[in-house]
Amino acid sequence: MKAAALSSFGGPEVLTFMDLPVPQASPGQVRIRVRSAGVNHFDTAIRQGWAPPSVDNSFPVIPGNEFAGVVDQVGEGVTGNVMGDEVLGFCTLGGYAEFVLASPEQLVRKPENLPLGHRRRIRRQRHRRTPVSERGRSGPRGHCADPCGRRSPGYLRGSTGPGVGSRHCHRHSQ
Known part of the structure; x- marks a missing residue:
């Protein structure tokens, strides 16, 4: 998959496109094909090398914690999300990629009157x-x-x- 990722910390120039393996949904997870991602101050802080102690920022780091997309794969034991659902979601890192993993609690169904990619x-x-x-x-x-x-x-x-x-x-x- 393509991802805008970091191989070092620094200014905007360290954010580059990389080819990375497509993540697979584990039990209790949902994989989303990302259609759009939010850009936040947190992403800038991650890019500059700052992260809370609970965040693994080992390279390559894929910033992005807000995203919208379509459920692409559902892990074992997940209820309430099905393939093809359009969702809005939150994750700590990973939103600047073609695919992102999230738990169902991090997702909400996209309102029908809000187009993806608007x-x-x-x-x-x-x-x-x-x-x-x-x-x-x-x-x-x-x-x-x-x-x-x-x-x-x-x-x-x-x-x-x-x-x-x-x-x-x-x-x-x-």
């Missing part, structure tokens, strides 16, 4: 109207902002943190 359309639609501003676009709150922006009469604009005010997401409402 962020790609945001970049294509740059019409300007009344702005709808949202701070904290990189975290879980920001992931919920796009559906809210669709109901507004303008476009969605958000920043990801201090010092990056020039990096914005724009979304034209429909």
Whole structure:
């Protein structure tokens, strides 16, 4: 599988694409084919070499702890998740890969009115109207902002943190 992974710690340049083995779901786990992954401050900290003591950050390290995708494999003993379910999930590491493993408790079914991969359309639609501003676009709150922006009469604009005010997401409402 392809993964955006680290072979050393440092700046953004250490995050490179690697070919790694496809993980297999063990008993009690679900494998998800990742369609999109969230980018958070935690991922930056991992890339720079910081990790809580409970996190194994031996190389290669695959950052990413928020993801959306489709259940691809179900381990023995798992109930409530079936192949083909569209899910949103959380894991400590591993979200920047084509496949990620998670326990069922780390997953929720994706709402039907929230398309997977909707962020790609945001970049294509740059019409300007009344702005709808949202701070904290990189975290879980920001992931919920796009559906809210669709109901507004303008476009969605958000920043990801201090010092990056020039990096914005724009979304034209429909």
